[in-house]
Amino acid sequence: METGSVTTPFGRxxxxxxxxxxxxxxGEIKPDQSVDKWKLFRALCEAKPLLGIGDRALAVLNAxxxxxPKNELAQENGLIVFPSNVQLSLRTHGxxxxxxxxxxxxxVEAGLLLRKDSPNGKRYVRRDRAGExxxxxxxxxxxxxxxxxxxxxxxxxxxAERLHVQRLRERITLCRRDIAKLIEAAVEEEIPGDWEGxxxxxxxxxxxLPRTPTAAQLELLLHELEALRTDILNRLEILxxxxxxxxNANYIERHIQNSNPESTSELEPRFxxxxxxxxxxxxxxxxxxxxxxxxxxxQSRQEESRQSGGRNxxxxxxxxxxxxxxxxxxxxxxxxxxxxxRNWRDLMAAAVIVRSMLGxxxxxxxxxxxxxxxxxxxxxxxxILERGGHINSAGGYLRGLTRRSEKGEFxxxxxxxxxxxxxxxxxxxxx
Numbered sequence: 001m002e003t004g005s006v007t008t009p010f011g012r013x014x015x016x017x018x019x020x021x022x023x024x025x026x027g028e029i030k031p032d033q034s035v036d037k038w039k040l041f042r043a044l045c046e047a048k049p050l051l052g053i054g055d056r057a058l059a060v061l062n063a064x065x066x067x068x069p070k071n072e073l074a075q076e077n078g079l080i081v082f083p084s085n086v087q088l089s090l091r092t093h094g095x096x097x098x099x100x101x102x103x104x105x106x107x108v109e110a111g112l113l114l115r116k117d118s119p120n121g122k123r124y125v126r127r128d129r130a131g132e133x134x135x136x137x138x139x140x141x142x143x144x145x146x147x148x149x150x151x152x153x154x155x156x157x158x159x160a161e162r163l164h165v166q167r168l169r170e171r172i173t174l175c176r177r178d179i180a181k182l183i184e185a186a187v188e189e190e191i192p193g194d195w196e197g198x199x200x201x202x203x204x205x206x207x208x209l210p211r212t213p214t215a216a217q218l219e220l221l222l223h224e225l226e227a228l229r230t231d232i233l234n235r236l237e238i239l240x241x242x243x244x245x246x247x248n249a250n251y252i253e254r255h256i257q258n259s260n261p262e263s264t265s266e267l268e269p270r271f272x273x274x275x276x277x278x279x280x281x282x283x284x285x286x287x288x289x290x291x292x293x294x295x296x297x298x299q300s301r302q303e304e305s306r307q308s309g310g311r312n313x314x315x316x317x318x319x320x321x322x323x324x325x326x327x328x329x330x331x332x333x334x335x336x337x338x339x340x341x342r343n344w345r346d347l348m349a350a351a352v353i354v355r356s357m358l359g360x361x362x363x364x365x366x367x368x369x370x371x372x373x374x375x376x377x378x379x380x381x382x383x384i385l386e387r388g389g390h391i392n393s394a395g396g397y398l399r400g401l402t403r404r405s406e407k408g409e410f411x412x413x414x415x416x417x418x419x420x421x422x423x424x425x426x427x428x429x430x431x
Contacts, residue, residue, distance in 0.1 A: 007116050034074035035148040037065050037141075044112075044144075046155035053110050056095070057103040061112065063091035064139060073145045080116060082123035082138030104139070111147070114140040161215060168218040175225040176206065182232045188362060191239055202228060319375045320416060322347065328419040329382035344375050351378035354385050358394035368402045376412060383415050386423075 044051070045058060067081040085097045092100065107113040118137035125136040144151075179202050186195050205224050210217065322344060326333065333341055335350035335357075355365045360381075369377040380401060384394050391397050404410035 029075055029142060029146050031075060033145060033148075034072045035145060036071060037068060037073050037144075038071065040073070040144060040148055040151060041065060043152045043155035046158050047151055049158060050154045051110055051112070051151075053106060053112070054103075056099070057106045057110075059092050059095070060088065060100055060103040061107055063088050064113070064141070066091055068141065073141055073148075075142075075145070078136065079140050079142045079145065080125075080136035080138050081141065082125055082136050084123060112143055114143055116140050165215050165218060168215065168222055172218065172222050172225060175222065175229055176202075179225065179229050179232060182229070182236065186232075186236065189356065190362070191236070193235055193239075198228070198232060319373065320379065320412065324416065324420070325379050325382060328416045328423060329379075329386045330423060331385050332382040344378070347382070348374055348378045351381040354381050358384065358388065360395045360398055364395050364399050364402075368398055368405075371402050371405050379412055379416070383412075383419060386419050 041058075041062060044053075044061070048054070048058060064081050064083070067083045067087075070077045073079065083091075085100050088100050088104075089095055089097050104113070108115060116137055116139070123138035125138075183195050183199050183202070186193060202225075205221060205228070209221055213221070322341075325347070326341060332347065332350050332354065333339065335353045336342075336346045337349060341347050341350060352365070355362075365377065365381070368380065372380065380398065384391060384397060388394070401410050
């Protein structure tokens, strides 16, 4: 059994007050105190940043614990292990003996081990005739048992800190996504404002974060990002409320007539890439539109010749009376100013709101307005809204209709007539 007396190191190693303090602390172990050595080792692995030890020192400590014959560290089982450096090297998967000695010294310095050196500095054990350990010289694991509660507390602090940092990073990620997408939406919708300046401010905050930030630095970054997000949301909410109050007419008119929708894409190259990807996706779905109504062209010419009150508009298409459009597409009424559509300007304002809601890009809608005419483009958007449950990609569908209109293969009449027949029992009138 271990005597518990204070020992001094062998050879040139000097005695320090820290070593003496560790030996005094190890001598205060309660007689019935015990701890699972592997559970304690896992706690050590968690608490290593606060204990000032590294992975390789822990590997050496793991090897030392493997030489302890019991799973429970306890005073009654003895707390001295005495493997040679050669044996430790083997159990640390070939670690060099010089490296083993260096990490053993680090463990002693950290107060996790005590040296109990023999007169000649060798590690060995003396046994009685019954084979029981009489006296052992090597490394004492008593500091681990004495500091078990402290180590477990430090491990809990490290895990709590890690969880806190993880949650901070999650909130920062969500905040970054919100800011990037809100600025992107403002740029795509051509909402007036210094969005480029806000984006530069956003990037400066992100790039100013160190490679390995502390929890305090992450908390500061999160606070600044949340303030920036709130600022952007306030600006957008003010514009939305203002547009709703004035019917959004002037803004919608300017939006439809703008012929350079990509002019703001220089703010963030990623925005342009995203729009390009959406255009490619829409092109991939144009096959759906080419199959729909290829036979409509001939039928539409015959039906259009019988319709009255119409007139020819952009691209050779006939524009139909507003009342007829609203009877065929009553869903669009809810998106008019104050829930009412009184004229074509109201319908075009509602169409742009629906366009944004359905995910149709500004460039696709403006191309349709240029080819079909603004009134016909608004009518088509009303039809797409009415048939929303049957169309997978509103953007791809609109681009397909625009291509067919350029070739003279599309007419609005059959689409309106089909919707008018479907909505005849519950048709609503314009406000």
